Amino acid sequence: MRAIGRRTPRAASAPAYDRTWAGEARSAGGCAAVLLGLLLLIDTGAGTLTPWRAALWAGLAVLLLLVLWPARVSAAPGSLVARGPLRARAVRTDRLVSVRWSDGVAQRLVLRDAEGGRAEIDPRVLVTNPPLWRLVDAGARTSVARGTLRCGETALRQVSARVDRETARGVFRASGLG
Structure with a gap:
């Protein structure tokens, strides 16, 4: 109790x-x-x-x-799911093989796993939702440790830097310093 x-x-x-x-x-x-x-x-x-x-x-x-219509993104340990209006796409974050930025007008982060899963998400979703980012980051670190993530560490570092920057801004705003 x-x-x-x-x-x-x-x-x-x-x-x-x-x-x-x-x-x-x-x-x-x-x-x-x-x-x-x-x-x-x-x-x-x-x-x-x-x-x-x-x-x-x-x-x-x-x-x-x-x-x-925005994709509804959710994450659990080892997985990320992006549900769009017509279908859902899931990837195993602990079995990632690549993470890259997509070319185009809208900035997208494309994640691919060893099972062939692929998901595209707006990186702002990860930046504005630190708990979501922590789960994705933990899975990506597992992928790096296992040696499955061959391409994308730079993209993950860029997202991590953006998350850290926005978190710091939020702390400064909340404390009245920014």
Whole structure:
């Protein structure tokens, strides 16, 4: 039985989740709703709204929602899962073979494991969720120790530096120094 007033440390095997996902999902839904509302308002004002055009605008809003919908990232010891609107991708962080930055407009971290699993995540998810980063980092360190991680230590060091920088900023802001 737990004594009242004592805090027990969080279990090392507890999963971690992206705390910012709900806000990003609301923003994506809001953007899609605003687009649909504006298109319907403009079409109605012009007197050209028909059921077919309304369906077209609704389809366009759904497409925007799918594009903007954030992946729901969670991690447990040895694994990371990124659930998108259409499918989930999982990797074993303790069996990583590569970690790299993807080329493109949006910055993505691509993780691949020895079993062929592949997941793409926004590195900001790891930066804004230190418990999530700790689980990914622990798994990556295991991969390095086992010798499976052949490519990506530099990318992991860059993410680690960003996490440390943001954590320090948060501490300074909370203490009134920054």
